Amino acid sequence: LPPGPPGIPVAGNVLDFPQSHYGAKFAELAAKYGDLVYLELFGQPVVVVNSHDAAIDLLEKRSVNYSDRPRSVMSELTEYDDWVFVLMHYNQKWRQHRRVVVQSFQPGDALVSAQPIVTASVHDLLEGLLRTPDKFSEHLGFTLTKSTIRLVYGIQLTDPNDRFFDMASTIVQIGSEMAVPGAFLVDVIPILRFLPSWCPGAKFLRTAEAWKLQARAYRDQLFAAGKAAFDRGIVDSLIGRVFEESDNMPPSETNTPRKVDEMLRGAAAAAYGGSADTTHAAAHVFILAMALHKDVQEKAQSELDSVVGPDRLPTFADRESLPYITALVKEVLRWHVIAPIGVAHRSVADDVYAGYLIPAGTLIVPNQWAMARDETQYPDPDNFRPERFLRNGKIDPNVRDPATFAFGFGRRICPGLHFVDMALFINFASILHVFNIGPPEDENGVVSPLKAEFAETSTNSRPEAFGCTIRPRSLHAAQLVHSLAEDAR
Numbered sequence: 098l099p100p101g102p103p104g105i106p107v108a109g110n111v112l113d114f115p116q117s118h119y120g121a122k123f124a125e126l127a128a129k130y131g132d133l134v135y136l137e138l139f140g141q142p143v144v145v146v147n148s149h150d151a152a153i154d155l156l157e158k159r160s161v162n163y164s165d166r167p168r169s170v171m172s173e174l175t176e177y178d179d180w181v182f183v184l185m186h187y188n189q190k191w192r193q194h195r196r197v198v199v200q201s202f203q204p205g206d207a208l209v210s211a212q213p214i215v216t217a218s219v220h221d222l223l224e225g226l227l228r229t230p231d232k233f234s235e236h237l238g239f240t241l242t243k244s245t246i247r248l249v250y251g252i253q254l255t256d257p258n259d260r261f262f263d264m265a266s267t268i269v270q271i272g273s274e275m276a277v278p279g280a281f282l283v284d285v286i287p288i289l290r291f292l293p294s295w296c297p298g299a300k301f302l303r304t305a306e307a308w309k310l311q312a313r314a315y316r317d318q319l320f321a322a323g324k325a326a327f328d329r330g331i332v333d334s335l336i337g338r339v340f341e342e343s344d345n346m347p348p349s350e351t352n353t354p355r356k357v358d359e360m361l362r363g364a365a366a367a368a369y370g371g372s373a374d375t376t377h378a379a380a381h382v383f384i385l386a387m388a389l390h391k392d393v394q395e396k397a398q399s400e401l402d403s404v405v406g407p408d409r410l411p412t413f414a415d416r417e418s419l420p421y422i423t424a425l426v427k428e429v430l431r432w433h434v435i436a437p438i439g440v441a442h443r444s445v446a447d448d449v450y451a452g453y454l455i456p457a458g459t460l461i462v463p464n465q466w467a468m469a470r471d472e473t474q475y476p477d478p479d480n481f482r483p484e485r486f487l488r489n490g491k492i493d494p495n496v497r498d499p500a501t502f503a504f505g506f507g508r509r510i511c512p513g514l515h516f517v518d519m520a521l522f523i524n525f526a527s528i529l530h531v532f533n534i535g536p537p538e539d540e541n542g543v544v545s546p547l548k549a550e551f552a553e554t555s556t557n558s559r560p561e562a563f564g565c566t567i568r569p570r571s572l573h574a575a576q577l578v579h580s581l582a583e584d585a586r
């Protein structure tokens with residue numbers, strides 16, 4: 098077995114398993130034991146993979162063996178394992194769900210047709226930031242959700258109080274609470290699931306039932322609204338594409354309207370849920386980094402000024418000419434990885450790697466936090482420096498792209514990664530073209546110090562709530578946003 102701390106009888110390495118800041122704490126174990134660290138939790142083998150090379154070797158090159166997900170009794174009780182394909186086992190059902198999401202989020206026609214939708218919501222964001230800059234977090238959340246719900250369901254969100262707005266976050270929140278290691282004893286001692294629900298100690302059964310009903314209701318309401326949008330003629334959505342495709346296919350056992358509905362209900366909710374908190378967190382990382390690094394902001398703005406000029410906003414057509422903004426997107430994803438320990442994979446058969454046995458059924462935890470801090474790739478890794486990705490004014494292909502680890506690995510890699518790249522690009526470019534972002538100020542204009550602090554769970558990490566100033570760069574820039582908003586009305 099790979100080396101690791103010795104552990105205690107029965108419970109194994111429960112005391113070595115971090116309760117927070119998983120990436121950093123696993124990196125400390127890696128400094129002592131090496132790239133692969135072996136832990137056991139009540140007999141469950143876990144291998145933490147701390148280097149990019151080992152993650153690629155196992156999760157990509159040997160993906161046939163490493164693409165399953167761990168079993169979780171809580172996700173069975175809430176039925177998440179049945180419709181949230183992030184948690185599904187590696188099987189035919191997972192393949193079907195994943196295929197429809199990939200189809201709508203891969204580079205090509207689907208994402209090209211998404212460009213005007215994403216651009217329009219960014220213009221609304223700019224107007225929101227002009228009106229109430231202190232509500233930047235709400236504006237960012239609304240803008241990103243508005244794009245995804247339109248792309249997935251064809252639903253047009255107009256109001257942050259819309260009941261659909263928070264549904265994705267709630268579905269994700271339930272998933273994250275279930276995923277906290279050790280939060281539910283039933284995941285360690287599965288037989289507890291057979292306790293009667295009134296029994297003391299069986300609160301988890303009542304919690305699971307409530308979560309199941311709530312998540313299922315949201316999933317179904319979103320799907321019904323998406324179907325209604327399709328019936329009104331919105332076909333360029335994820336569900337619209339699948340309905341059209343299945344209408345054009347000969348009837349078969351897997352293509353009955355009931356089966357298509359059943360699959361789409363889950364796949365669409367998984368895509369909407371997968372994008373909600375992650376993209377919002379990445380946008381916060383960007384605002385925080387800009388408030389802390391005026392020099393980076395000025396370099397980005399000088400690129401925007403020379404390529405885009407003062408009389409229009411950036412578009413996707415500018416992308417090739419904006420390498421610094423592209424580097425900025427990469428640095429945001431690297432400087433603070435949103436999923437520090439990714440999502441665990443599970444091996445299906447015994448394997449030998451680098452001379453070590455990795456037993457069948459091992460949980461493989463990729464330490465993406467450590468990969469982002471690999472000093473051979475990213476010298477001075479705590480520093481926010483987009484220049485690290487540039488050489489002679491172009492993106493340097495020799496520097497590892499953070500997209501090769503920040504979105505996971507192999508057959509399970511995040512299907513939203515290309516969408517994230519395009520959405521972050523246009524958001525960052527547009528915000529910096531119009532606004533200056535700075536540290537917070539009190540009512541007398543005195544600058545308060547701003548620190549980069551992050552809240553981390555086992556599934557994601559984001560900046561702690563922070564304040565900042567967001568002001569238009571010029572009257573002309575503000576007028577540009579107002580006139581676009583007028584045109585849109």
Ligand code: HEM
Nearest residue numbers: 183368371372375376435436439440504505506509511513
């Ligand atoms: C900054 C934004 C995002 C980050 C950092 C992120 C990160 C991740 C990671 C680390 C995984 C696990 C991959 C693995 O198991 O190795 C994942 C899976 C997934 N992501 Fe994302 N994601 C983001 C945005 C999105 C978006 C926009 C979508 C919408 C399509 C999405 C949908 C999913 C789904 C459905 C899965 C499950 C894939 C599977 O199990 O086959 N994510 N994501």
